Amino acid sequence: MLELASLISQNARSHATREGVIVDNERFTWGEFGARVAKVGNVLRSLGVTKSHRVVTVLPNCRELLEVYWACPTIGAVLVPLSPLLRDAGLARLIGDAAPTCVITNASLVSGVQAALRELPADAMPHIVVTDGGAEGYAAATAAASDRIEPEACDAEDIYNIMYSSGTTGLPKGIVHTHRVRAMYAMLGAPLGIGRTSTVVQSGALVFNGAFVMMMPLFLSAGRYVLARQFDPELLLDLIEREKGTHISVVPSQLIAMLEAPGFDARRLASLECIMSVGAPLLRSYKDRINELLPGRLCEVYGLTEGFATLLDRSDVCRKPDSVGLPFFFSRMRIVREDGTDCAPGETGEIIGRGSIQMAGYHGRPDLTAEVVRDGWLHTGDMGYVDDEGFLYLVDRKKDMIDSGGVKIYPRDVEEIAVRHPAVLDVAVFGAPDPKWGETPIAAVLLNSPGAIAAEELRDWINERVAAKYQRVSKVVIMNSFPRSVAGKTLKRELREAFWRDVGRRI
Incomplete structure (x- = not known):
């Protein structure tokens, strides 16, 4: 048995009065947040959502989205977060592919969701729940629901979520992650230094897989999780300063925007212990700037949602500034030539890997899964080389x-x-x-x-x-x-x- 829901129930029991989740002006103890998650789980069950049923969200960052993220594993449902920027045929295609029992959205997006659902067969029509939908919506339903719930038994290989790729290299694909994979994400607290006294400030979109890299270990350790409605460099600076944030996760474009913000002052970020760059390579000049302004904080993660990643630890970033680090724990990496043989140190080839955070496959596409995962090795499509110590250096994507x-x-x-x-x-x-x-x-x-x-x-x-x-x-x-x-x-x-x-x- 391996149940992600136990993180919430354990925090609610053992840290009931400690502040745990902050969204805008709303502040919740772990006990209060646990009760809200239970209520959402009961609402989903009342709509007929049971184990393995899929729940689609079309929401920006908000408290309701975070609650659904944790309510789904409580009842064994499969979370499918979709970007609120999706429109028309793109949204219809992904909802149709996911085949959900329920779609949760808000009033500003519901017309687009309804238009997308008209593309589905009548017998495949899911329930629509609107977070700000008045007497018929999410708020009223959760307010009336019980805050006690009997969690569904889940095994390690049960599916927790389906993450659709961002589409940087083509049409999005549904990447399947199990409870075991997300539990492995939670173990990243040790190398990232996330513990009970940590405060993670999350300003990037929760629908981006990189958000899990810090969210999971924070919820495991029962620190404080501060969720911004959207990324805004001035807002992020304010949140870090006001909440004494210790950890942030940003993509390079967001990090650049923060450095260039009119209100940027490194002294406002004195509480930070870890600045994690994810999602794309961070150019060397910006690495150097961060290391000069805020020494000892920067780390970099290279990885694919499909489930291979490396970490350039804070202790190595000055010694190996052009590297993206070493493979995550319980993982292996190889650099291979076109014929599949291993490259020598310093020789460029394709990066392949296998290990503890590898996807179960692409949803409904065993053909695509077989193309990418061969003999157990995930072929990344990225080119790189390793040095004599095994540190990875990215060169570029094959397709680029x-x-x-x-x-x-x-x-x-x-x-x-x-x-x-x-x-x-x-x-x-x-x-x-x-x-x-x-x-x-x-x-x-x-x-x-x-x-x-x-x-x-x-x-x-x-x-x-x-x-x-x-x-x-x-x-x-x-x-x-x-x-x-x-x-x-x-x-x-x-x-x-x-x-x-x-x-x-x-x-």
């Missing part, structure tokens, strides 16, 4: 490599150069069609301030500094913003596709 006249160009090599210019805030390099070379590198750039540098001047500056002639960018495009996923990742695929449409048809 640029093939220019038969020469492979890794965009990250060029990005690391471009971001060193003082006018550059962020950069994304990708391949665009070229009549002579097939593909040529393009650099899309965000500037610190409008007009800080001309595109041609920045192009020449980059090209003077790249290591090889073939890495020179043919064009710099200055943009106001990048397309990003709900997790904050730059959607390089969308940038690339736009240029292939606009440029490709003219050559």
Whole structure:
């Protein structure tokens, strides 16, 4: 037996009067939060949700979403959190794929959910629960429900949730995680330093898998969990300062926004013990800046929702600044050539791994699962190498490599150069069609301030500094913003596709 629900019931019994969960102006002890979770579990049962039934949420960060996250394992239901940014056919496709018994949303999103549900067969129509729906909604139902519940017995391999990928590399896929996998996430408290006196401030979207990296160990240790409604750099600074936050988890774009916020002052973040960068590689210049301003706090996690990850610990980040660390505990990693043989230290190949947080598979897609998991090894599609101590260094994604006249160009090599210019805030390099070379590198750039540098001047500056002639960018495009996923990742695929449409048809 392995039941995630026991984390909530244990906290409610042993730490009933200790403050546990804070959302906006609402503050709950562990006892109060445990009672709310029980009420939500009873409401879901009253709607016919039983073990293995799926519960879809279409909600931004809010107390109700956090309650559903913990009510589902209490009754053995499968949590399926969907992004509130999904619309129309995209939302309909994922709801149809999940086939839920119940959909929980709010008043501002319910019309979109209802439109998506019209695409489903009548006999597959789920219940809709609206969090702010008056007498018929979530608040009224939970207020009337009992705060006592008999948890459903769950085993380690029972499904806890289905996380749909953010779609940075194609159509989203439903990634299945069991109770055992999420329990392994909870064990990350030790290397991250999360304990009973810790305060995690979560400002990124809960529907992003990276949110579990700190949420699970915090709920295991019964510290304090502060949930922001949305990411806002000034709000995050305020929350850390006011609540004496000890741990935050941010994607690189959010970390950059926090550093550039008008109210940023490292002294406001003195309480922080751990700043975890997740979701995408953090460029070296920003690592150096954080380590200078807030030494001993930064760590970096590289990983896939599918279930392989490495951690560059705070104690190693200055010694190995260009690395993304070592595999998580109970995991193995290999770097392999095209023929499947192992690479030597320093030799670039595909990163593959296996271990304790590996997915059960893709929901309803055994064919895709077999493509990615071969002989028990998860093939990441990412390229990298290890040093003599086994530390991993990312090179780039296989799909992001640029093939220019038969020469492979890794965009990250060029990005690391471009971001060193003082006018550059962020950069994304990708391949665009070229009549002579097939593909040529393009650099899309965000500037610190409008007009800080001309595109041609920045192009020449980059090209003077790249290591090889073939890495020179043919064009710099200055943009106001990048397309990003709900997790904050730059959607390089969308940038690339736009240029292939606009440029490709003219050559």
